Amino acid sequence: MKVIHNNQQGFYDEMYRNERELRPHYSRFGNYIQSISAKKLSHLQYSADKAQMAMGMTFNVYHDKEGLEKILHLDIIPRIIPANEWKILEDGLKQRIDALNLFLQDIYNEQKIFADEVIPRDLILGSKDYLEPCKGLTPPKGIWCHITGTDLVRDKDGDFYVLEDNLRCPSGVSYMLESREIIKRAFPELFNSLGVRPVSDYSTKLLEMLQFLSEKPKPVIGVLTPGVYNSAYFEHSYLAQQMGVELVSGMDLLVENKKVYMQTTKGLEQIDVLYRRIDDTFLDPLAFNPDSMLGVPGLFEAYKAGNVALANAPGTGVADDKAVYAYVPRIIRYYLKEEPILKNVPTYLCREKADREYVLDNIADLVVKETNAAGGYGMLIGPKADSEEHERFRKLIQDNPTNYIAQPTLSLSTVPSIIDNKSIEGRHVDLRPYILYGKEIEVIPGALTRVALKKGSLVVNSSQGGGSKDTWVLY
Known part of the structure; x- marks a missing residue:
């Protein structure tokens, strides 16, 4: 198996400092990979693929002619983050969520x-995700965003940026948890000797956070799923099983006297907290x-009455x-009187005339995103697109400028990955840490x-042909 060091100019190689020198936190792992045979490495990857199949680690892709369920490919070479780098991310994410x-x-x-004119009123009140019915509400314990998955990328300078x-x-936390179990079995000695911080207690921490939202000593908790055809259904069922709570859909629930009940074989049982997906x-x-055929009629009235807690709170979408x-x-400077620890990617708001003109003139060099799209949809990567696509997005921006932003194309960092069981090559990565907000932000x-x-x-994005890696945060 040929090793191709991916320190191409303009990219930050997370494993290699230069063509021959491994970064200190990767030295033991990198030396091990180079010491084993290509056959053994291929076998480890094959075993990981089989383990994913056995665990049912699938996601659904809508509008895919080949079928609905797919495996999120897990590359066995982990991404390793040293403690000092993680501390910066941890502090920055806590600040951001606060x-x-x-x-x-x-x-x-x-x-x-x-x-105080820090953010335009019309930008928020005009957003389709600003929910008028939530005006005047304060959620239980004053917490709106209980579970957050913040996307970060690393540019050529080696710094992390919030994307x-x-x-x-x-979504995605179940893949983080299950991937860890698979990769631990692939590299047991390395995992133990490197001092990798555990993630296995996530489900316990999630359950404790959900329990904290209720005033009852033993609240009844459910994971509210849209159903088996949702792209993240594997995760919904996995987390419910791990926490030992009910997995429910809208059809399983009803509201009476502003209280939410679950229909069971023994009759109705009141639900106190819903982790809504x-x-x-x-x-x-x-x-x-x-x-909507997915929700529960009267659920919001029960929520407003304080008879059920919802995580995350309705209205967070804005x-x-x-x-x-x-x-x-x-926003960070305004509420916390602090400078942001983590940087944003420079962003052009097409709603603003000067920014819009710059984007229209330089669209071939920029990434253009629909403000309300997700999963890699509604997006133009200027340098990868042709002139026809550039022109199409120019028209979209001119017709509805508020609906678009643009950012420079980042040189995403790379981590060596096994390609076709034949070689190890650098591939671009992002990072999604998970943050829980209960008694404290963690x-x-x-x-x-x-x-x-x-x-x-x-x-x-998985929906666009991406895969995943286990992420090892060191003590």
Whole structure:
């Protein structure tokens, strides 16, 4: 198996400092990989693939002619992050979540940030994700964003940048947990000797956080799923099983006297906390989208009455808006009186005339994103697109400038990956750590590393052909 060091100019190689020198935190692992045969490495990758199949680690891809369920390919070469680098990420993510939670509380209540002209009022109130029914609400314990999966990337300078905030229903944590079990078995001695921080207690921490939201000593908890055809159904069932709580869909629940009940073989049982994996507007057809077949009629009234806690709180979606993202550094300064620890990617707001003109003139060099799209959809990667696609996006921006932002093309860092069981080549990666907010804000010491399996591709999303890696955070 040929090793190709991926320290191409313009990319940050996470394993190699230069053509021959391993970075200190990768030295033991890198030397081991180079010492074993290509046959053994291929066998380890094959075993990992089989383990994924056996565990049912699948996701659903909509509009795919080849079928619905796919395996999220797990590359066995882990991404390793030393303790000093992780500490910066941990501090920066805690700061970011703290500020965003204060922001959500403010925009649905006093709206001081508008009065002080830190962020445009029309940007928030005009967002389709700003939920008018949530005005005047304060969720249980004052927490809006209980589970967050923040996407970060590393540029050629080696610094981490926040790419986007996922505060509604962030997915992927089950792949982080199951991948760890598979990779530990592939490299047991290395894993133990390197001092990798555990992630296996995530489900326990998640359960404790959900219990904290209720005033009852032993609350009944459920994971609310859209159903088996949802792209993350494996994760919904996995987390419910790991926590020992109920997995329910809208059809299993009903509301009576502003209380939520689960239908069981023994009759109705009241549910106190729901970890919802349904988008905001589908939660309750009486309060939001009347066409929703996924939610529970009356759920929002029960929530407002304080009879059920929802994680994440309805209304958090507005903080996911890619246009709001551009203002997060200002949001941090405004609420916390601190400088942001983690940088944002420089962002052009097409709603602003000067930014829009710059984007239209330089679209071939930029990444253009729809503010409300996800999963790699509604996006143009300028350097990879042709002139026809450039022109199409110019028209889209001109027709609806508020709906688009643009960013420079980042030189995403690379981590060696096994390609076709024949070679090891560098592939671009991002990082999604998970943050829980209960009694305190806690960053889980691991993450889902997504990898672009296609050579030269910068799109890591599973729905667009990406894979994953285990992420080892060292003590």
